[in-house]
Amino acid sequence: MRPLAFPLSLTISLPVSSDKTADAERLRRSLEGAGFPRVEIPLPLLRELPRFLRAAGKNEAMLHPVLGCMGEGFRLIGLRGETVYGLAVDIGTTNITLVLTDMISEKEIDTLDVENPQRDFGDDVLTRVHRSMRGEDLHTPLLNGLNDAVGSLCSRNALLHEDIAAVAVAGNTIMSHFFLNLPVENIPVEPYVPALQSPGILSNREIGLAVSQEAVVYVFPNAGSYVGGDIVAGILATGIYREDEPSLFVDAGTNAEIVLGCRDWLMAGASAAGPALEGGVSAIGRRAGPGSVEHVRIDRDTKEIVLETVGGGEPQGICGSGMIDLVSEMFDAGLIDQRGKFVSAEKEYRLVREKGRELIVSEREIENFLRSKAAMFTALSVMVRSVGLTFHDIGKISVAGALGCGISVERAANIGMLPDVAGGRFVSEGNTSLRGARMLLLDSGWLEDIRKITAMLTYRELNEDGEFMREFPGALFIERRG
Amino acid sequence: MRPLAFPLSLTISLPVSSDKTADAERLRRSLEGAGFPRVEIPLPLLRELPRFLRAAGKNEAMLHPVLGCMGEGFRLIGLRGETVYGLAVDIGTTNITLVLTDMISEKEIDTLDVENPQRDFGDDVLTRVHRSMRGEDLHTPLLNGLNDAVGSLCSRNALLHEDIAAVAVAGNTIMSHFFLNLPVENIPVEPYVPALQSPGILSNREIGLAVSQEAVVYVFPNAGSYVGGDIVAGILATGIYREDEPSLFVDAGTNAEIVLGCRDWLMAGASAAGPALEGGVSAIGRRAGPGSVEHVRIDRDTKEIVLETVGGGEPQGICGSGMIDLVSEMFDAGLIDQRGKFVSAEKEYRLVREKGRELIVSEREIENFLRSKAAMFTALSVMVRSVGLTFHDIGKISVAGALGCGISVERAANIGMLPDVAGGRFVSEGNTSLRGARMLLLDSGWLEDIRKITAMLTYRELNEDGEFMREFPGALFIERRG
Numbered sequence: 001m002r003p004l005a006f007p008l009s010l011t012i013s014l015p016v017s018s019d020k021t022a023d024a025e026r027l028r029r030s031l032e033g034a035g036f037p038r039v040e041i042p043l044p045l046l047r048e049l050p051r052f053l054r055a056a057g058k059n060e061a062m063l064h065p066v067l068g069c070m071g072e073g074f075r076l077i078g079l080r081g082e083t084v085y086g087l088a089v090d091i092g093t094t095n096i097t098l099v100l101t102d103m104i105s106e107k108e109i110d111t112l113d114v115e116n117p118q119r120d121f122g123d124d125v126l127t128r129v130h131r132s133m134r135g136e137d138l139h140t141p142l143l144n145g146l147n148d149a150v151g152s153l154c155s156r157n158a159l160l161h162e163d164i165a166a167v168a169v170a171g172n173t174i175m176s177h178f179f180l181n182l183p184v185e186n187i188p189v190e191p192y193v194p195a196l197q198s199p200g201i202l203s204n205r206e207i208g209l210a211v212s213q214e215a216v217v218y219v220f221p222n223a224g225s226y227v228g229g230d231i232v233a234g235i236l237a238t239g240i241y242r243e244d245e246p247s248l249f250v251d252a253g254t255n256a257e258i259v260l261g262c263r264d265w266l267m268a269g270a271s272a273a274g275p276a277l278e279g280g281v282s283a284i285g286r287r288a289g290p291g292s293v294e295h296v297r298i299d300r301d302t303k304e305i306v307l308e309t310v311g312g313g314e315p316q317g318i319c320g321s322g323m324i325d326l327v328s329e330m331f332d333a334g335l336i337d338q339r340g341k342f343v344s345a346e347k348e349y350r351l352v353r354e355k356g357r358e359l360i361v362s363e364r365e366i367e368n369f370l371r372s373k374a375a376m377f378t379a380l381s382v383m384v385r386s387v388g389l390t391f392h393d394i395g396k397i398s399v400a401g402a403l404g405c406g407i408s409v410e411r412a413a414n415i416g417m418l419p420d421v422a423g424g425r426f427v428s429e430g431n432t433s434l435r436g437a438r439m440l441l442l443d444s445g446w447l448e449d450i451r452k453i454t455a456m457l458t459y460r461e462l463n464e465d466g467e468f469m470r471e472f473p474g475a476l477f478i479e480r481r482g
Numbered sequence: 483m484r485p486l487a488f489p490l491s492l493t494i495s496l497p498v499s500s501d502k503t504a505d506a507e508r509l510r511r512s513l514e515g516a517g518f519p520r521v522e523i524p525l526p527l528l529r530e531l532p533r534f535l536r537a538a539g540k541n542e543a544m545l546h547p548v549l550g551c552m553g554e555g556f557r558l559i560g561l562r563g564e565t566v567y568g569l570a571v572d573i574g575t576t577n578i579t580l581v582l583t584d585m586i587s588e589k590e591i592d593t594l595d596v597e598n599p600q601r602d603f604g605d606d607v608l609t610r611v612h613r614s615m616r617g618e619d620l621h622t623p624l625l626n627g628l629n630d631a632v633g634s635l636c637s638r639n640a641l642l643h644e645d646i647a648a649v650a651v652a653g654n655t656i657m658s659h660f661f662l663n664l665p666v667e668n669i670p671v672e673p674y675v676p677a678l679q680s681p682g683i684l685s686n687r688e689i690g691l692a693v694s695q696e697a698v699v700y701v702f703p704n705a706g707s708y709v710g711g712d713i714v715a716g717i718l719a720t721g722i723y724r725e726d727e728p729s730l731f732v733d734a735g736t737n738a739e740i741v742l743g744c745r746d747w748l749m750a751g752a753s754a755a756g757p758a759l760e761g762g763v764s765a766i767g768r769r770a771g772p773g774s775v776e777h778v779r780i781d782r783d784t785k786e787i788v789l790e791t792v793g794g795g796e797p798q799g800i801c802g803s804g805m806i807d808l809v810s811e812m813f814d815a816g817l818i819d820q821r822g823k824f825v826s827a828e829k830e831y832r833l834v835r836e837k838g839r840e841l842i843v844s845e846r847e848i849e850n851f852l853r854s855k856a857a858m859f860t861a862l863s864v865m866v867r868s869v870g871l872t873f874h875d876i877g878k879i880s881v882a883g884a885l886g887c888g889i890s891v892e893r894a895a896n897i898g899m900l901p902d903v904a905g906g907r908f909v910s911e912g913n914t915s916l917r918g919a920r921m922l923l924l925d926s927g928w929l930e931d932i933r934k935i936t937a938m939l940t941y942r943e944l945n946e947d948g949e950f951m952r953e954f955p956g957a958l959f960i961e962r963r964g
Contacts, residue, residue, distance in 0.1 A: 024679065182532075
């Protein structure tokens with residue numbers, strides 16, 4: 001188990017007349033002796049080395065060089081390995097999460113959630129792609145946003161930017177391209193081809209993050225325009241590529257990304273679930289965060305509504321998992337019918353009635369949501385059937401993503417968004433993209449698994465599928481399906 | 483034979499729905515098909531690739547990527563391989579020479595000689611090292627001077643800086659360190675250890691030459707503080723490391739660098755010959771250049787002096803080879819005795835008597851020169867004897883270096899500066915450092931030979947040698963020795 005960056009302890013004898021090996025080759029020799037025969041030493045560190053070596057001892061110097069994994073070899077990242085930190089970063093379309101890790105103790109010491117600054121250019125990725133195609137720079141705001149976040153993490157943990165020696169980044173294909181300042185223009189047009197699949201391990205000198213200039217920066221590979229590094233990281237995190245039985249992994253955000261497979265094969269597909277699941281479908285929709293309604297309970301008799309919010313404060317909007325609860329409860333309480341139509345004449349429903357703080361959802365918004373839930377179920381169903389299986393053959397269903405607040409799989413099954421199978425097989429996974437990045441940061445051995453995953457992964461176009469179109473209308477109804 | 487940088491012709495099919503391979507991996511696949519499985523593709527070029535690919539064709543694109551050798555693999559340097567140029571550079575303490583080469587036709591198309599701008603900091607390297615140790619920046623003036631020279635070459639040959647894809651640089655250890663902005667402070671002090679022996683092949687992004695940002699920049703390795711990359715390049719150029727018989731290679735500049743060896747072993751030594759040989763010993767001394775006296779003839783009877791200058795113009799000073807001629811002629815004409823003492827009462831000799839254009843050399847200056855010539859001969863003699871040989875065992879004596887104007891080996895033998903052996907075995911080699919750089923530029927296969935040379939090369943301290951001290955006084959006399 002070798003972290004993406006790690007310190008060594010080396011004792012290096014200083015030059016004497018009987019051993020005039022140059023400083024760089026002297027260090028290289030010590031590294032070889034410690035089992036690291038192929039280490040790239042950047043020029044800026046070579047410039048520091050002679051003084052550093054001589055300041056560290058008279059006859060012998062005790063050095064703590066920091067090495068970064070480069071896939072096949074290693075690179076020297078720094079000479080001051082007393083402290084080594086790493087960052088795992090999930091670049092979501094909406095939200096960016098950074099986890100700061102002490103690479104020596106392997107402890108996660110801080111987490112920061114920030115908005116993706118690209119939201120100023122549009123909430124959905126397609127708008128951003130179009131603005132980029134018109135010549136606007138969407139890379140710099142993203143990089144600046146990341147660097148502001150890194151700055152906050154550094155200052156509140158009293159560490160130096162240079163102490164961050166490794167970064168693992170996961171994001172969808174468009175986010176990864178924006179991060180690397182690669183052109184995105186071909187991603188959303190036939191035949192949907194990214195500029196790059198596997199960025200691999202880059203030097204931060206090529207990127208410009210506010211971390212060590214020499215830091216290794218790993219960006220998760222995509223498996224095409226629609227299966228991004230976030231999904232590859234998610235597959236790694238959920239481990240479905242190591243399962244004996246066929247398993248499902250659903251990452252429900254703006255799109256529902258679905259992966260079906262096991263240790264022998266992996267198939268990915270995306271369904272345009274629509275922004276409903278991220279909380280963007282209704283006027284009161286909002287992403288998971290303090291004040292977001294995440295759970296809803298409606299009394300069957302009194303029709304009294306009880307809202308539970310993230311953080312417990314006043315409800316300010318409703319997030320994806322709240323919306324699932326809401327629709328499930330409204331249906332069970334008889335407020336809406338199977339098609340989502342309001343039973344009463346009033347075509348809207350008030351979650352919060354207090355003046356000035358009203359939260360109202362309309363029949364039309366419920367219908368929009370049902371289209372999203374239908375798209376997700378249909379995608380799951382079509383994909384499972386396409387390999388000759390039924391939901392009952394599935395060993396594990398991992399649910400992750402921007403549903404964020406913690407989706408109730410029971411409620412999701414109740415409205416027919418997820419299949420109605422024995423609940424125990426559902427695993428709520430949280431942010432699997434971030435988790436994959438955290439895993440890789442602490443063990444570069446996962447690189448081999450990632451290579452395996454991308455090699456195994458095939459993509460199945462779901463929205464263009466005839467079967468999808470045939471099945472979708474039936475899935476719009478609120479009912480248990482399996 | 484693979485040049486340091488070279489273009490390829492690749493036909494790349496554009497993405498279609500049946501082949502959605504990303505652009506970068508598409509290029510990589512084509513490169514693999516062409517026999518280049520390990521090509522590093524820098525991010526800036528990836529950013530250009532998608533548009534470049536689609537502009538080059540509709541179904542298929544004909545691409546001319548430029549590859550640079552990286553030792554074990556290759557790196558993509560550019561996408562516009564219709565023109566590819568390379569630079570061979572000899573960074574001398576005094577003079578810098580650049581040769582511009584068309585890497586496709588393999589023709590050398592221009593040469594430029596400029597002064598080393600570091601001369602403003604002192605003529606000799608030690609002064610420069612001391613000023614650098616006091617915190618002065620000697621790297622930037624050198625880099626700027628190089629870039630000015632590159633600019634001149636580009637503009638007078640109407641080519642773009644970006645078209646220069648490869649650079650091979652040879653210089654002594656201190657010049658190589660200044661070039662790479664590495665600390666030089668430990669080079670001239672016990673135990674004389676450079677910061678770096680083998681810079682290898684770097685990216686120009688690490689260096690900042692006014693050539694392609696991605697250009698490969700090879701810097702010849704040193705074999706210690708006293709045996710620089712210029713000598714390693716010279717060994718390559720003279721080929722003495724491939725000789726069956728023991729051969730000598732003398733690079734006579736400020737120091738006389740001596741290499742003795744054959745295909746089985748190589749031994750290098752340096753003798754502080756003093757600046758005499760570069761024309762720095764006398765008031766009228768100057769380096770080789772238009773107006774420098776390079777040949778001298780004194781009539782044995784009339785004592786009339788005939789001077790030959792570089793370029794044929796009015797004599798303005800005397801360079802190293804002129805000094806050798808002068809002393810040899812003065813001795814043969816009976817103007818000085820064996821110890822260099824003036825026979826007449828006048829303790830100076832006028833080469834040019836015309837008022838306002840006088841060139842005068844003093845007895846003291848002759849004596850200084852004799853110390854340099856004695857140092858060189860003694861170094862040669864001690865070295866040859868140290869391996870149990872005599873001069874008559876030597877197969878070939880290659881003479882190169884800052885004697886520049888073209889040393890007359892017969893005159894050098896006449897005064898006992900070079901051994902008096904059959905003249906045919908002397909080969910006047912010119913600037914072997916530059917020649918080695920030119921060779922490598924056009925054939926990276928020499929990298930293997932360079933590795934062999936530096937592995938074989940041992941260094942012998944000559945000035946600290948007891949034998950040297952004993953032999954030196956005898957070598958001060960003007961006489962044929964062998």
